[in-house]
Amino acid sequence: xxxxxxxxxxxxxxxxxxxxxxxxxxxxxxSGSYYWSWIRQPxxxxxxxxxxxxxxxxxxxxxxxxxxxxISVDTSKNQFSLKLSSVTAADTAIYYCARExxxxxxSSGYYYFDYWGQGTLVTVSS
Amino acid sequence: xIQMTQSPSSLSASVGDRVTITCRASQSISNxxxxxxxxxxxxxxxxxxAAFSLQSGVPSRFSGSGSGTDFTLTISSLQPEDFATYYxxxxxxxxxxxxxxxxxEIK
Numbered sequence: 001x002x003x004x005x006x007x008x009x010x011x012x013x014x015x016x017x018x019x020x021x022x023x024x025x026x027x028x029x030x031s032g033s034y035y036w037s038w039i040r041q042p043x044x045x046x047x048x049x050x051x052x053x054x055x056x057x058x059x060x061x062x063x064x065x066x067x068x069x070x071i072s073v074d075t076s077k078n079q080f081s082l083k084l085s086s087v088t089a090a091d092t093a094i095y096y097c098a099r100e101x102x103x104x105x106x107s108s109g110y111y112y113f114d115y116w117g118q119g120t121l122v123t124v125s126s
Numbered sequence: 127x128i129q130m131t132q133s134p135s136s137l138s139a140s141v142g143d144r145v146t147i148t149c150r151a152s153q154s155i156s157n158x159x160x161x162x163x164x165x166x167x168x169x170x171x172x173x174x175x176a177a178f179s180l181q182s183g184v185p186s187r188f189s190g191s192g193s194g195t196d197f198t199l200t201i202s203s204l205q206p207e208d209f210a211t212y213y214x215x216x217x218x219x220x221x222x223x224x225x226x227x228x229x230x231e232i233k
Contacts, residue, residue, distance in 0.1 A: 047170065047213060049222040062221040063127075096169055110176045111217040112160045116169035 002026040004097050004117035012091075012124050018084040022097030022117055029078045030055045035100040036080045037113065038071060040093040048093075052100060053080055087124045094119040128152050128216050132225035138233040143204045147228045149197045149214035158218035161190055161199045164227075165210045173212075174199065204230075 008020035022036070029036065037052040051061035053071045061069050065084070073080040084091060098113040129152035139145050149159065157177040162170035172181045174190035177197060187202040201208055209232050214225040 046226050047215075047224040049220075049224070052220075060220045064221070098169075105176075108156060108158075110158060111222075112172055112175035112181075113162075113170070113215075114172050114181070116171075119169050 002099060002115045004099065004115055006095060006097050006117045006120040008120065008122070010121055010123060012087055012122060013126050014088055014124055015086055018082070018087050018091060018095075018122055018124070020082045020095055020097075020120065020122070021079050022081070024078045024080075024099070028075075029073065029080065030075045033102050035102065035111070036071075036073065037098045037100050038082045039096045039098055039113075040091075041096070041119075042093045050082065050084075050095075089124050092122065092124045094121050127221055128155060128219060128223055130214055130216055130223050130225040132212075132214055132228050134228060135226065136229040136231065138231050139204055140233045141204050141206055145201045145204055145230065147199045147212055147214075147230075149192075149199070149225050151195045151197075151216055151218075154194045155216045155218035157193055158216055159190070159192065159197045160215045160217060161188075162213045162215065163208075163210045164213065170213060206232075 003025045005023045012018045035052040035054050038050040041047050051071050053059045053073050068085045070083040096119045097117045099115040101114050102111040131150045133148045159177045161174040164170040173184050173188050178190045189200045191198050212228045
């Protein structure tokens, strides 16, 4: 059974960089047709996709955050990471990591998040 | 970005009711539509992928339909554990986007 676990500081000061790591267990991060994603959710609000990485290192980011986001992968540790720079109070949220599975059918690609971490609350405050 | 709009935003229903939640995309997304259930303090849980495919382990009372811009999630007979918030998500193109959520409450 695949499991994901987020870790990192729960409190970050404004203008600093938020850094989180997602550790994958129960399977290799390098195997299969998977992307590895970050999603966030401000308290009481909806879900926002931040970005994803493939094990080759290829990334896609949400344009709304692209200038501040870096996602990287460390296959030797079975981990992937998120860095979000120049944070403000608007970046306060629960941050989730998730596995994105993709497949092709009838010439179309289909993708969905089948495993999620439990989420970690990051508060931006001085 | 593709905008996803769910309706209603909240819904009161009773155990045993049949419930339908609608999701509309701002442009055609073929069948690239997923549904998730989220309970308080928990991560979202995948229910339906590719518009109508039931994720393994999800009860058969959940079903999805639609194509193009209009999609529905139906719960055929509400159970106590189904009271939660439901989100649709398009994965037709990045950035992936979610609907604003539908909170299903007990009447």
